Amino acid sequence: MRAVLWDMDGTLVDTEPYWMRSEEELVGEFGGHWTDEDAKKLVGLGLDTSARILQGAGVRMDEDAIINHLTDQVTYKLATEGVPFRPGARELLADLKAAGIKTALVTMSLRRMAAEVVNLIDFDAFNVIFAGDDVTRPKPFADPYLMACEALQVRPDECVALEDSPNGVASAVAADIVTIGIPHIVSLDDSGATGTIPTLVGVTAADLIAFHERHTS
Template sequence: MTSSIQAIDTRSADGATLQAVLLDMDGTLVDTEGFWWDAEVEVFARLGHALADHHREVVVGGPMTRSASYLIQATGADITLAEVTVLLNAGFVERIARGVPLMPGARRLLTELAAHQVPTALVSASHRTVIDRMLHSLGAENFSVTLAGDELERTKPHPDPYLLAAARLGADPARCAVVEDTPTGVASAEAAGCRVVAVPSVVPIGAAAGRTVVGSLEEVDLAFLRGLITGMH
């Protein structure tokens, strides 16, 4: 792994290097945030509850258990967390089986990172079954590490997912560039000490220290990500 990092030649005058790139999945690489919301609306409609639009801003980017727990509490639906999780995952998988659109610039970015042997991780709050299906579209070969939300005791917005991904890649979190689309994911990455580029999807994200906000992945390439570490952005 060390040889791959050196091959990137991202050293600046003070020795700072981009050691790894950590990427969120839903809403960042694949255009699926709407799929999750549609599944949630459909499941709760079958339970006799209409979801208001303001619920979407609460659940976007969060782990399944947190989102489902919130929706059960908000609607008063007569269903257990375990039962609704099964229904939501099934509804989502049914939708992605019809085809998964990648976000603009996602394929190019993944191809560039792979070509330069940049250690890359997929860090998602989605469950492993969903990630494994999505990797058919994203290309499993593009990631050295993949982490699912149901494989951790604490997922986003806690720092655990990004800390673990960096550790598995042998990288210093401070020298990892993270690409995220939600406030929940951004909070997780920043709590881990990573440099963050935010590509807002459903909920706006403001600029902040250590964070760069862009309009789409079409603005992000390897040179851009190097700049997050060397202080060019």
């Protein structure tokens, strides 16, 4: 294993509740009703796709305006309520760094938000960042993960992906990457993940290397 590719929202940081609240607030501004089940359907989707779904829920704004509004709202919540890193995430990143394993952040959030989150980590955690505004075809297409592999100069079969959503898992699996699901807001049952674990707490670089070897030999 030469690289570990990380999803951000729900995997690195617990920002999904911020997104869900911001969506509910936005739909409510236009007199609509937005449920937790509605919000769960957007987890892991590209922001342009999410924007179109929100338009269907009655939000009378264009796609770019919706994307920027939600990004601003979630960024504000991060600034005022804090950045809740997922348990074990920073520790695993530090161990991967110490082991000399490359890392990429592969997120469908905008780059400006991803950069703010990464800047809060007190070491150089990621070699590259690929965000929603860097790709034409977002998750669940394979493109984000394939682009990250190319930037890291590694093959997909040399990587492990960490994901918390069915759309994210589908993207990594479509890129032929060994994929570990860490369920959080939504279930990963029948998602196609190579395997699932309940948490990153206590997970080490050696654990990921062993998992990769078991599923590529």
